[in-house]
Amino acid sequence: MNYYNEIKKQIINNEITKKIKDYSKNKSDLETYYQVGKLLSEAKKRYGEGVIKEYSCRLSKELNKNYSTRTLYNMRLYYEKICCNEKLQPVAAILTWSHYCELLRIKDENEILYYITICKQENLSKRELIQKLKNNEYERLPKEAKEKLSENREIEIQDLVKNPIIIKNSNKYENISEKVLQKLILEDISSFLKELGSGFSFIANEYKIKLGNKYNFIDLLLYNIRFKCYTVVELKTTNLKKEHIGQIETYMHYIDKNIKTIEEDRTIGIIIVKENDKYIMEYCSDERILAKEYKMI
DSSP states (O other): OOHHHHHHHHHHHHHHHHHHOGGGHHHHHHHHHHHHHHHHHHHHHHHOTTHHHHHHHHHHHHHTSOOOHHHHHHHHHIIIIIITOTTTGGGTTSSOHHHHHHHTTOOOHHHHHHHHHHHHHHTOOHHHHHHHHHTTTTTTSOHHHHHHHHTTOOOOGGGGOOSSEEEOOTTOOSSOOHHHHHHHHHHTHHHHHHHHOSSEEEEEEEEEEEETTEEEEEEEEEEETTTTEEEEEEEOSSBOOHHHHHHHHHHHHHHHHHTOOTTSOOOEEEEEESBOOHHHHHTOOOTTEEEEEEEEO
């Protein structure tokens, strides 16, 4: 087989298709790059790694368009890493080529699968995907969540809460009080909700409840549409203390008793602290309570 001529033919046909049928250009791109990647993979086995540089020079000259070695290398990587992987192959056509060019740098197939899934669920642009990669979102997931994702097991609401939770300090506050921390979260509430996982919606801040003859205020009350449960969030700018557990547990019980309906799942609690204390959490009997650290950027 003349690999170069076949690659050139695939690329020319793709350019024609994109001009005639703009709506299908992404599908055409991925199909073309799959075929080109396959040919490049076979050519490498026969002629060695240097074949990409040779084909890059010839294609750029003959088609009067830059086909860099990086572009051809990415096509081959797309074929070898995505299309030939049994775990990734079923979702290979979900994203655009520009998305895949960002994901091809990742070595862990489970991490790639996570970002493909998130891009699909949240309809992420390339820019939004780059931001998630920059924030190391996958690395901040709990170990148990990564195991569930890799084994395709059912995910619970607690699994997708990152640690640490990234909060944007847009005004560059130096002294972070609980009020300031809440203010920063509310200024960019959509980003904060995404840090907690998928399906969260905002109900209120300083949510007033009555315990006996006294009023108490829940820092943030959220609702998760996907898992059908309320979420109580308490903000602490100190290290985790045992009394924080008792406080949020009281708020969770109040929501369960007075607001939750029979159709909804039990309330979960998230304590956001400066520094977690694993020993305190080890003796916390309620698995619905999570303690997560925050990081200002």
